[in-house]
Amino acid sequence: MTARFVTYSTASGHGYGLLKDDGLVDLSSRHPEWPTLREVIEAGALAKLAEEGADLAPDLAPGSFRFEIPIPQPEKLICVGVNFPDRNEEYKDGQAAPSNPSLFIRFPRSFTGHDQPLIRPPESPQLDYEGEIVIVIGKGGRRIAEADALDHIAALSLCNEGTIRDWVRHAKFNVTQGKNFDRTGSIGPWLVPYTDESQIADIELTTRVNGEVRQQDRTSRMIFSFRKIINYISTFTTLVPGDVIVTGTPTGAGARFDPPIWLKPGDVVEVEADGIGLLRNTIADEG
Template sequence: MRVSSVRTVAGDTLALCREDGLYDLRAVDASLPDGVGALIAGGPDLVACAGRAANGATSAARLDEAALRYRPLIERPGKIICIGRNYAAHAREGGAEPLAYPDVFMRAATSLVAHGEPLVRPRASEHFDYEGELAFVIGRRARHVPRPDASTIIAGYAIFNEGSIRDYQRKATQWTMGKNFDGTGGFGPDLVTPDELPDGAEGLRLRTMLNGETMQDGNTRDFIFSVPEIVAILTEVMTLEPGDVVLTGTPAGVGYARKPPLFMKPGDVVEVTIEKVGTLRNTVRDEG
């Protein structure tokens, strides 16, 4: 099942994505919530209810895609946890050897931007870089999860463009400031449930395109820390809760490592495509 959070002329709703378009699941079952965040917060029984509604969706529930806008997949996650330098080639292009323990940092919900909406290059800097990433969303409260059980706590997978302000990222030893400018992180369009993908989303091709040119071309099989390893590492330290979002790192090819460096600018179109997950598309604008 593939679901998204959208805004229509009639209000916010939970949408089902099929090959032939989007369907309003609340038109099938009015008891369902109006977005993915509330769906996940409602637990496995509510997700199962959405699955039944998806099976029963007919043409009467079809949405007019020209008259809707996407919202960030989960608008106010409790935590957005980022794994840095999780591809060896990306670590090396930044001048570091692969790590024995991951870099972990956090993003704020105010940085989120929906599929189809513009990313915001801030007034403070022109060093606005792309980072295509696989994200996964936590489906149940969990602590001390062993690797073999990691899949049991994941509600689904999505796409993230972890837009980074590189000069601010390097103003201090911690990366937080460069990773949290408002409106810099694309998130969506769909949450894809684990049954649609290989276990741990392993072996999926990830590409980032800037104005139609391939910038990044990686594969999740090249993770230094796999999805099960990330779950085990994080839950050794903290409780993961429904709706928490985990970003798994970006492959080589980012703009700051190119010669000369290449940064996003107003009018650019950036697309992140992950095999079997979909495509996240955003334009770029300057901060108003």
Template structure:
């Protein structure tokens, strides 16, 4: 299934794509795509519904983040060898964990808002994992059984806030609209191998990132299992799994995003995003 949320910001409804790629309204059977509503049992109930029996959605509505009110927005850093190298860091020997504020979550076509004081605005195409079950101490062998599905995430970053200020990376990762997510939550049954997905990102039509999840240092199985050793993962949690090389920080000269830039990105089978960079209002 390809699940999504559509409609005005703050009043989105859940939807599903039918076989022809048209949006069908799920609001009569699911209140929203959040928490237990994206749990494995809830997805099984949705899977039993014929999308053709649901009301079609007219026109081309705004698309919101494919999950709502995520409990925790987890992230993995330096998870591709060449990205670690371009960042001037050694490839990690275990997953590097950090969080984005849940308030950074936004739709896949919303603008990237450059924060006040920002000088080093960057992009990162990433495979997103949506957790579908309460999970703790799960083995790598069983880890995919806790996954509801996958999505595209742009882990927007402000590198000066991230790397040149005291404290943790979270301050460079959490501004409003720093978490474009979607357009779809693609259920795990439609992604037989999450380690075989091409991913790409362009800025103003120029290729910046082009790689594959096959190049991850730590696989989806390893990431889910590892996180579950230190915390309880909950239905609706998001995990951004790291980005390949090609970020602005690693370029010579560094080509930071500025207002007016157009960013496009996508992952095989999971859809595409597009954002325009805008200045902080006021």
């Protein structure tokens, strides 16, 4: 079975471990030299811990811990916009697909973990979903060549890049506001170690709301490949271990329906991808 690394919390604190069918092996208490999965990744130790954890019995029973976002405080959390062909057409502006990726920044506080509610703020009812694949940087670098880019990936995860739609249009040139309300998105449930390009070349990515398929596409159709994304971002900023890159969503978000279909309390959103897993969240109102 593919190793599944989880960051978790309990009443007594936070930690990380290896998820098994019958519970969670706590690795953080065994490795105080690595406080979070970010330091594990920086040490290149995912494979070592996967091997170690495979022989250990679970320390925590299912349901006794809460899933948190896998990398608690990444230095950078960068999101790619408009990265599937049909998404570009949704804008109906007559423009061809862009020659470079559209990028924006999110803060860790804007995300929550698997099986936790996404929070609809009182400022707007326009909470929307965006299912995406996450890559986590393992080896840092600057101006990374496309040919070498995949060597810099440590792990994969999933994201529901939840968005407050009317707040991405509060200003002329940016979407920051609508992308950063507390706990409007999620990342998880876990990290899956990256092995080789075949693992990500043609992943089917699906988003369901209350069991209904709303988004479905394959990574082989992305406008900007994983290689290109890493190459482009590393041109203007140094990537470091633990950096999180959210790589874009297919067509079918709620804003594109007529009339739009916004998420409401009680809804269940699932983001699923081949070989990575299934990220599930409910919706709740703030407070």
